[in-house]
Amino acid sequence: MKKLTIYSLAFLLVFSFIVSCKKKVEEAPPPPPIEPVEQEEPVVEEQPVVEVVEEEPVVEEPELTEEEIFLQKSIDEMNAEVHMDMIHFDFDKYFIRDDAKPVLEANAEWLNKFGTIKVLIEGHCDERGTEEYNLALGEKRAKSTMDYLVSLGISADRIKILSKGKSEPIDLEHNEDAWQKNRRSQFKIIGK
């Protein structure tokens, strides 16, 4: 009997040990599973984000055809392909001539299309005026060009003006043809 009780006690001890060991083993695993579950959830959340991102370009692709493609270019590249024609002025004058109005209307239309583009209007003069007066006259030409664009609905915040006087002629000849070319307002993109 004694042997039996010893055996049974020993068995109990062993069993209880095993059970206690098993419990410990069982207790330890639960936290890991919880963590992976938590980790898995964001992964699940991310997946739809990726899907949305995948969806967006699909939506963008048709937009890229016009403005977006143009706006992706650098300002230098934009200026390289001239989108706004220059206008010309009468000798000693700064009013907008009738032949310049359609040009400005086309420029305004283009500016309306690309609503974020900012431009610089440079006023230039021919060599037949003095340096000082020409600088003031060039500014007047740039200003009247700007005013005309504003009257066509372009925001004044998008336009800057600058006078170059007679320091940057485009035609270096000394004849009526060259002078007419040099009396001008020209456009330059400075921001998008």
Added chain:
Amino acid sequence: MKIKRYAICLCLVMFAGIILYSQQEVVISIKDGMPAIPLALPEFITQSPSPEIRAFGKELHQIIAGDLDYSRVFQLLPKSYYSYIRPLNPKNIFFKDWQSIQATLLLVGILSESEQKDFLFEGKIYDVKSGRFIFGKRYQSAKSLLRLVAHKMADEIMKIYGERPIFTSKIVFISDRDGNDELYMMDYDGHNQTRLTFNKIIDYMPAWTTEGEKIAYTSYRGTEAGLYIYNPYEGTRKEVMSTGTNYAPSFSPDGKKLAFCSTIEEGNSEIYVANSDGTDIRRITFNNAIDTSPAWSPNSREIAFTSDRGGTPQIYIMDAEGSNVRRVSFGGSYHDAPAWSPTGDRIIYVSRVDQIFDLYVLNLRTNKIIKLTESTARNESPCWSPDGRHIIFSSNLNGTIQLYTIDYDGRNLKRLTSRGNNKLPDWSR
């Protein structure tokens, strides 16, 4: 012997007659201003066997002679006259000899070797009639500064006659000789042309400060034409106005104010006045017309300027605060770039007639106008020398635009530049 002496005397009288006659001619031709003072400038004496020192002496003599000849204050005696009298002995000058060839002033120059520097130059000025020593200057210098020594000596001679020194003055201008419009400066005679700015942008319309130490100018940076004050000796730059188109700076002769043009308000060129350091900017013209080219009167109380408020660009004068505006140019339909003479009685400006620009001088006392240049070109941007006897301007007389000087009476047209195009000169005071 007696006959020989009489013959010499007769010869001298005859020469004196010729000289007197020629002098009278000069007096007549200089209608405005005083007759030139006859000055004897014999070859400088070299107290050294060194051929180098001898060469320095020749060069110094040449530069000083050039300066005084240009001055219109002094008239150099022809070299041939010196052969009629005994050679110069600096220790014992025979003033009677110099008087006999009609010299009023005598400049004696002595060159010797110097222990520390390349050479030692001593210049002494004598009044011939009284035989009195007036003043002397001694310069110890390196060869590289030879031109400066010569100009300083010539300036000293100007000063004893109460004249403003001009030979050490500097001219700042714009040149595209290196491919882009940059600031340059040079001596009054076109020597030592030095580039001051090194950039890829346009630099424009420079003006010396009153002391001639700094330069105000327009610089096209990005989308703005800002006005800056630049110190070429220290390389520092101060901003006056950096937005809009700002140009045509002009410092008041008393050194207190800076006038300039700006289009900052309403895109129209108006005249502003600031302190000479660029602070406290105030607008002084208020109208829809163009107001440009401010130029101070010598007493700093008035400003001449260009305005097209009457329909065409004309010259006006206003008080330095902007009040009391009156028109001073009449006739013609295009006047610009006024510059007030340091003597105060004259205003020079550019007038356009049939596409030709010529310089005109308005005498404020008599209200008479003189046409100073007669050309088929564009003469522009006139600026007076510190003493008011010369004018520098730009002209495309020979195709390209170059800088020229001309005297107040239309004589002595002289070209100073040749490389590239050179324009917008300003002469330091």
